[in-house]
Amino acid sequence: MFDFLNFFGRDSAAKIEKNPVRVSRDMNFIEGELQKFITSERRRNMLTGERYYLGEHDILDRKRQAIGEGGELTEIENLPNNRLVDNQFAKLVDQKKGYFLGKPFTVRCENSAYEKELKRLFDSNFFSTLRNVLEDCYLGGVGWLYMYYNEEGVLSFRRFKPYEILPFWKDEEHTELDLAVRVYRLYEYDGEMETFKDKVEVYDKEGVRFYETDGGKLKADKKKSFLPYAFCDREVYGFSRIPLVFFKANSKEIPLITRVKTLQDALNTARSDFMNNMQEDCRNTILVIKNYDGEDLGQFRRNLSQYGAVKVRSIDGCEGGVDTLRVDVNSANYIAVCDMLKKAIIENGRGYDPRDERMSSNPNQLNIKTMLSEIDIDTNNTEMEFRRSFGEIFTFIKDYLYNLGKGDFSDEEAEIIFNRDVLVNETEAIQNCRSSLGILSRETVISQHPWVTDAEKEKKKVEAEDFSAQYMADI
Numbered sequence: 001m002f003d004f005l006n007f008f009g010r011d012s013a014a015k016i017e018k019n020p021v022r023v024s025r026d027m028n029f030i031e032g033e034l035q036k037f038i039t040s041e042r043r044r045n046m047l048t049g050e051r052y053y054l055g056e057h058d059i060l061d062r063k064r065q066a067i068g069e070g071g072e073l074t075e076i077e078n079l080p081n082n083r084l085v086d087n088q089f090a091k092l093v094d095q096k097k098g099y100f101l102g103k104p105f106t107v108r109c110e111n112s113a114y115e116k117e118l119k120r121l122f123d124s125n126f127f128s129t130l131r132n133v134l135e136d137c138y139l140g141g142v143g144w145l146y147m148y149y150n151e152e153g154v155l156s157f158r159r160f161k162p163y164e165i166l167p168f169w170k171d172e173e174h175t176e177l178d179l180a181v182r183v184y185r186l187y188e189y190d191g192e193m194e195t196f197k198d199k200v201e202v203y204d205k206e207g208v209r210f211y212e213t214d215g216g217k218l219k220a221d222k223k224k225s226f227l228p229y230a231f232c233d234r235e236v237y238g239f240s241r242i243p244l245v246f247f248k249a250n251s252k253e254i255p256l257i258t259r260v261k262t263l264q265d266a267l268n269t270a271r272s273d274f275m276n277n278m279q280e281d282c283r284n285t286i287l288v289i290k291n292y293d294g295e296d297l298g299q300f301r302r303n304l305s306q307y308g309a310v311k312v313r314s315i316d317g318c319e320g321g322v323d324t325l326r327v328d329v330n331s332a333n334y335i336a337v338c339d340m341l342k343k344a345i346i347e348n349g350r351g352y353d354p355r356d357e358r359m360s361s362n363p364n365q366l367n368i369k370t371m372l373s374e375i376d377i378d379t380n381n382t383e384m385e386f387r388r389s390f391g392e393i394f395t396f397i398k399d400y401l402y403n404l405g406k407g408d409f410s411d412e413e414a415e416i417i418f419n420r421d422v423l424v425n426e427t428e429a430i431q432n433c434r435s436s437l438g439i440l441s442r443e444t445v446i447s448q449h450p451w452v453t454d455a456e457k458e459k460k461k462v463e464a465e466d467f468s469a470q471y472m473a474d475i
Contacts, residue, residue, distance in 0.1 A: 027211075027218045030181060030202065037166060042141075046163045049139035049257035052264065053093055057085045059268035064276075082275040088342055089264050092349045093138045093256060100379050101131050102421030109414040117401055118414055121155060129159050136162050137249035137382070138256045145389075147243040147396050148229060155400045160244075167246070174253075177242045179204055203242050239399060245392045249382045260349045267341040274334040350378040383418055390416050 037043060051057075064081045065073045104127050109115035129145070136143035140162035150156045160182060168179040180203040187196045200211040200218055207228040210221035229239050249256070346353050356371045369376075398409050433445050446462065447455035 030200075031216070031218060033166065033168075034181070034183070043163055045255045045258055046140035048261065049141075049255045050163070052087075052257055052261070053090050053135075053139055055085055055087050055090065057087070057268055058265055059083050059085060059272060062269075062272070080276045080279040082272045082279070084268060084271040084275060086267050086271055086338075087264075088267060088345045089257065089260055089349075092260070092345065092351045093135065095351050096138060096256075096349075096375060096379070097131060097134050099375055099421055100382060100418065101127075101134055103419040105419060106417040107414060108417060109412060111409065111412045113407060114401075114409045114412045114414065117406060117409075118397065121397060126157055129157050132159050133247050134249075134382075134386075137247055141248065141250075141253040141255040143247035145245040145247065145393070147239075147245065147393070149400075153404075155397065165244075174246060177203075177244060177246075180242060180244050203244060205242060239396060241395070243396055245389050245396075247389045248385050250378075251381070251385065256349060260345045263341055263345045263348060267338060267345070270334060270337050270341065274331070347374065350374045379420065386418070387416065 060083050062081065062083055063075045064077075064079045066076050067073060104124075105122075107115060107118045107122060109118065133143035133145055136159070142162045144160040144162060144165050146158045146160055148156055148158065161184075164182050164184050166181040166183070167174070167177055168181075170176045170178045182201040182203070184199055185196050186199050187194060189195070198213040199221070200213065202209045202211065207226055209226050210224050211218040212221050213219075229243050343353065345351075352371050352375050356367075394414055398412075402408055402410070430449065433449050436445050436448075442462070443455065443459055446452055446458050449458075452458045
């Protein structure tokens with residue numbers, strides 16, 4: 001049976017006929033594409049990124065092995081086998097996510113009515129969903145945001161996991177979807193018994209078509225076969241395109257894990273090896289035995305483990321004894337290797353080290369900018385991709401507002417300003433703001449002040465204080 005849970009496919013630019021009837025009935029084509037993508041490297045990288053973020057690293061499956069009979073590797077179970085995870089990858093993902101979307105973004109528009117509606121839709125729930133989509137972009141290379149009308153007819157947003165979505169594009173630049181397939185496993189309870197079903201949803205221009213798996217084939221879901229994208233009690237509202245918005249962290253859609261996995265694995269191995277070597281004492285390391293007074297080596301090990309002592313004897317003038325055969329552990333070497341690997345993960349993952357020595361000796365703004373240069377360049381690329389995706393979101397929002405009778409905003413432009421959580425030298429930044437008064441407008445200076453979170457509110461407060469001061473002076 002086809003395992004839909006383990007499915008994901010690489011992007012395909014394959015053409016499908018635009019006729020929705022043709023698309024909905026061509027299940028052989030969709031089943032064939034799923035079969036092709038089930039073992040794709042792209043899907044494996046997505047799942048690996050998710051797994052490593054959760055701390056499920058390859059080191060957890062590590063075994064201690066040695067050459068046995070016939071030269072074959074054999075697992076050895078009586079040696080220390082630490083499996084330590086130093087999850088620098090998760091730390092890097094959280095750092096990049098916090099740097100880009102650590103603070104809510106700002107919406108600006110010339111049309112105040114349009115701006116008001118956008119701010120209403122882009123509430124805290126949307127921002128939380130967007131942060132999760134950004135996390136998907138780092139873990140899987142891409143992220144998906146589904147836009148739909150809920151049962152009350154309100155435009156809502158939902159995040160789809162990247163390894164659930166198989167897209168079919170009209171162009172090689174991945175700007176417009178021809179078709180999208182979502183695959184997921186739905187768990188249910190039959191009494192006290194937990195069961196599951198593999199579900200498939202096909203998204204075309206008309207709406208969503210629902211299927212279940214049956215012996216590797218797709219069959220229509222009996223409970224729900226078709227649903228338009230937008231509906232409410234009185235009227236059906238449609239979208240001009242598939243309301244599935246594509247996000248990516250970089251133009252090549254490369255997951256972050258592919259840049260740092262080997263380095264992360266090496267770091268885990270170094271830490272685990274260090275602990276193994278530290279724990280290899282006379283009770284579990286290699287021993288050289290002379291004139292042992294016992295039956296066999298197994299008994300020797302048991303006596304040593306149980307009593308912490310061993311009985312030896314001298315024969316024909318040869319002294320008995322027990323020596324250890326071991327390599328001394330130099331902790332300084334492990335510390336140097338681990339520090340080197342951590343720096344390499346930061347550099348290849350394009351993050352920053354907050355413990356940079358320049359921050360302790362001379363934390364001026366120039367040094368801060370130098371330290372953040374790599375993550376700043378990488379975030380610039382991500383911001384450009386997100387701006388393109390927001391252009392798609394604006395298109396759907398304009399349709400939504402028009403359908404509700406809020407107005408025709410098709411010719412209106414809106415700007416999203418991403419307020420990055422940037423490290424600054426506050427004293428130096430405040431001094432620069434003071435020096436800029438009289439050269440720049442007060443509004444610009446207020447927006448650049450490190451203590452200001454909402455420039456518009458702060459501007460109104462300053463104007464109110466100026467008015468109050470002038471009023472008191474006139475009295």
